[in-house]
Amino acid sequence: MPYPVRVIPASEAAVETLGLRKTYRTVRGRAVGIDGLDLRVPAGGLHALLGLPDSGKTTALRLLTGLARADAGAIKIFGVPVPDGLPGLVGRIGAVVGEPGFQPWLSGRRNLGLLASVAGVPRTRVDEVLTRVVLADRAKAAYGTYSAEEESRLALAAALLRDPDLLVLDEPSAGLDAVGTREIRQALRRLADQGKTVLVATGVLTEAQQIADTVTVLDRGRVLAQGSTADLLGDAKVSVRVRLDEPAKAATALRAAGFAIRSDGDALQVDGVAEPSDISRALAKQKLFAGELVPQREDLAAVIGRLRPVAPPVPKPLSRAEERAARKAAEQQAADRKKAADQRKTDQRKADKEAAAKKAADADQDETTKRAEEER
């Protein structure tokens, strides 16, 4: 099947897609991975593809990097049609999509060396990128002995080998601890600040809020919203509920550290917190330790629920049995209504009769009284 032709007008965007569609064959038929994706990643800065699992983030990156082929639609990277023009973009794109496929028996340095020999990059560049991702100390250790964080760093180093203009990363902080996550985010932010275009697929709302300049929210393979992170998601600041033994002392300590405090029963509410661990640190300095520290923020599912267009309820067509049951119920209701009306009429008639009889009796009584008075 020839690659479907869709024309994207020239623009300043680093990545643009138009009507991109990708389906997969499954045992239950065809599953839609991406459905009419119109993506626009501005050149320079960090763009996040944000979405719940199976929203099509990884599929989109696989299509952009030529690892998968689209069923329909068009892609342009730096104005070059992809995948046909990918060989012309060699050196301008660095990507880590899925497992990087390093050899566990080789050292990190050797693994990078192999990729460098493929890319035609001098060996000195390997040491440069290893230093850049702070992995020079572990460069000679076998890749199989690396921690999750070191694996991510090496993958990032591989993507940086050719000093690319566009960096494509899938779930860069997946499997990392808090420190590793923060460091990898800082590294990506630094690259974006240096003028590179960084495209990150993530399912972590705070990651997008903390590091992304622009964001595309994906839902079921479609673009739900696209724009600046601040406009779409707000900032990453949260309100944190803190419960501890000495709330008064804690409140003083936190106020001194510059936090805005509210009293919330026997707990403290700290508003506008960028990083909840800063609260623990401020308390620990005063030898105070929180028994409960709960960040209360909008999660990704809530954001997607907020952004998802509200569809008008579509009347569900009834089955024959349901139609019969509905007709029967309507008939029953009509019969009940008629019966009730008849009953009301009968009651009315009875009441009228009784009233007439009473009136007649009263009249008779009046007549009798009148006659008796006349006789007297």
Place this chain on the structure above:
Amino acid sequence: MTGLLWAELRRFGTRPANLWIAAGMLLHVALAVALTAFEAGATTLAGMLEQGQISFYAMTSVFLAYVAGVLLVTGEAASGGTRALLTVEPRRGRVYWTKLAAAGLAAVPGVAAAYALLAVGMYGVHARVGLLGGPSSDLVVAMTWSGVRVLALAVCAAVGGAALGVLVRRWWVAVALAVAWFLVEQQVVLTSTSGAGTWGPFTNADMWVRGTRTVLSGEGALAGPLVHSAVLLLGVTVVLAVLGAAVFRRRDVP
């Protein structure tokens, strides 16, 4: 291109499965030599060459080369490696042909070592009891040429294995297909239709390694069985490789 080939060869060499396969080749021929040593008086070396016993032992190495070729392109490690390569070298055709070249080249050292051990071992065992069965210079030449043919066949098997691995994606499917084809060819085709066996890949592989000089076709269409076998085996390899290339260009990388 050289860097790509080097990277693939390194990947091939560092996979434990391939190291086990190489060890398996050596162990198999060492056992064959040891068993022959116990009954060294049974037959001469020339007789073993003529009866196809040497080629039978060598064919196991060829089959293992095929498995190694399959393993180069199948499994999660291979998929990850392909993804990584395609992100730095998006020319799929280049990546594919390099994989096939790497499979063919990587099969050579293991098979050569295994055949050298087999040939030297068998020669030594028979020479020790004085049962060479012919002039030693002729036997050396015959075994050397047989070794060259085994190497050529192993390269074809590894390349074909890699191409079939790309087509079917799962190593066990590719290996099971080869075993099933072998059984069908040995049990059904050879026994049912006379002459059909001359078109079977396994029969021709055996004939190629033996270097049979008997002309099979009476119609004169073929110059000789060696050329017939060579053309057929090469043809099968080329067809598989081209099919694999067509699929690799279009298919999504898992």
